[in-house]
Amino acid sequence: MSADRETHHTGDIDMSIWQGRVDPEPDSLRWHQCVRPWQTNATHGAALLGFASDAGVKRNHGRSGASGGPWAIRRALANLAWHRQGPVYDAGTVTCEGDALEQAQQCLAEGVASLLDAGQLPVVLGGGHEVAYGSWQGLAKHLEAQCRQAPKIGIINLDAHFDLRDPAHVRSSGTPFAQIFDQCEARGWSFRYACLGVSRASNTRALFQRAKTLGVLVREDREVTTARLDAIVRDIKRFIARCEHLYLTIDLDALPAAEAPGVSAPAARGVSLALLEPLIEIIRDSGKLRLADIAELNPDYDIDDRTAKIAARLVHQLTLTD
Numbered sequence: 001m002s003a004d005r006e007t008h009h010t011g012d013i014d015m016s017i018w019q020g021r022v023d024p025e026p027d028s029l030r031w032h033q034c035v036r037p038w039q040t041n042a043t044h045g046a047a048l049l050g051f052a053s054d055a056g057v058k059r060n061h062g063r064s065g066a067s068g069g070p071w072a073i074r075r076a077l078a079n080l081a082w083h084r085q086g087p088v089y090d091a092g093t094v095t096c097e098g099d100a101l102e103q104a105q106q107c108l109a110e111g112v113a114s115l116l117d118a119g120q121l122p123v124v125l126g127g128g129h130e131v132a133y134g135s136w137q138g139l140a141k142h143l144e145a146q147c148r149q150a151p152k153i154g155i156i157n158l159d160a161h162f163d164l165r166d167p168a169h170v171r172s173s174g175t176p177f178a179q180i181f182d183q184c185e186a187r188g189w190s191f192r193y194a195c196l197g198v199s200r201a202s203n204t205r206a207l208f209q210r211a212k213t214l215g216v217l218v219r220e221d222r223e224v225t226t227a228r229l230d231a232i233v234r235d236i237k238r239f240i241a242r243c244e245h246l247y248l249t250i251d252l253d254a255l256p257a258a259e260a261p262g263v264s265a266p267a268a269r270g271v272s273l274a275l276l277e278p279l280i281e282i283i284r285d286s287g288k289l290r291l292a293d294i295a296e297l298n299p300d301y302d303i304d305d306r307t308a309k310i311a312a313r314l315v316h317q318l319t320l321t322d
């Protein structure tokens with residue numbers, strides 16, 4: 001993103017959060033020693049962009065606190081060991097003021113589009129899952145400027161919830177993929193959505209029906225097991241083969257409450273990180289991943305930073321390849 005846009009939308013990039021252990025031995029770097037502030041024309045790498053928003057969760061009657069997510073994830077990332085060759089940048093944070101969610105999502109979209117234009121892999125740190133509507137719009141803006149034909153964007157959401165609620169009632173953390181569907185319809189683009197880890201008990205019949213109508217690839221939490229992992233992997237690879245570009249969005253409430261207590265709606269069952277990681281690696285290594293985000297971390301309800309550590313490990317894992 002240009003310096004002007006960055007200053008306007010994300011404020012100054014605060015690098016003071018990148019602190020941690022310094023080991024005296026050679027080849028012992030950690031993230032806090034390697035992350036650089038984003039600058040226009042920086043060499044290609046991954047760029048972290050925060051989305052400090054509580055507004056979607058509040059509108060969805062959830063417990064607030066997700067706006068602290070971007071900083072909690074950065075703090076947990078800071079001390080992780082550095083194994084990358086390529087650079088990682090901190091591109092600042094878009095802050096949602098009060099209930100001004102639509103403006104914040106627009107700012108996020110501009111930030112994401114600018115990073116994509118600059119050849120970066122944006123990794124957006126939420127924020128409630130309303131982050132997804134801003135993230136996707138950024139990818140759409142970038143691709144619209146690039147492609148003459150309708151881009152085939154696949155959305156892979158790891159989530160206990162569809163987040164396909166009808167936005168005609170209220171636009172919230174429960175509606176982003178229905179809003180994206182509307183955008184796809186308006187543009188004449190296909191809507192390719194996979195939602196993995198869905199809890200039947202936590203989604204109404206209306207939502208299951210909408211998912212069916214929209215042709216969503218659905219795998220419930222109880223289906224994502226070690227015994228069925230090969231079949232799920234096949235399903236995901238088939239989904240990926242039908243797409244040109246992938247957007248991976250991870251709602252931390254896909255994980256069991258014991259692994260991820262710091263969310264608005266903790267999962268009674270959930271899918272373990274041990275099962276999600278191989279799926280994430282397939283998506284990462286597909287050559288089609290353009291954008292990722294991590295949603296719903298609520299540091300106010302976290303225990304011993306468990307959820308923040310999971311979020312940080314996911315960012316680490318997603319960016320491990322170069």
Ligand SMILES: N=CN[C@@H](CCC(=O)O)C(=O)O
Pocket residue numbers: 060061062129161162163165173174175202264265
């Ligand atoms: N981001 C989505 N959240 C869930 C919340 C469910 C709940 O609070 O129980 C949803 O809307 O379905």
Ligand SMILES: [Mn+2]
Pocket residue numbers: 129159161162163173251295
């Ligand atoms: Mn969600």
Ligand SMILES: [Mn+2]
Pocket residue numbers: 159160161251253254265
């Ligand atoms: Mn969820």
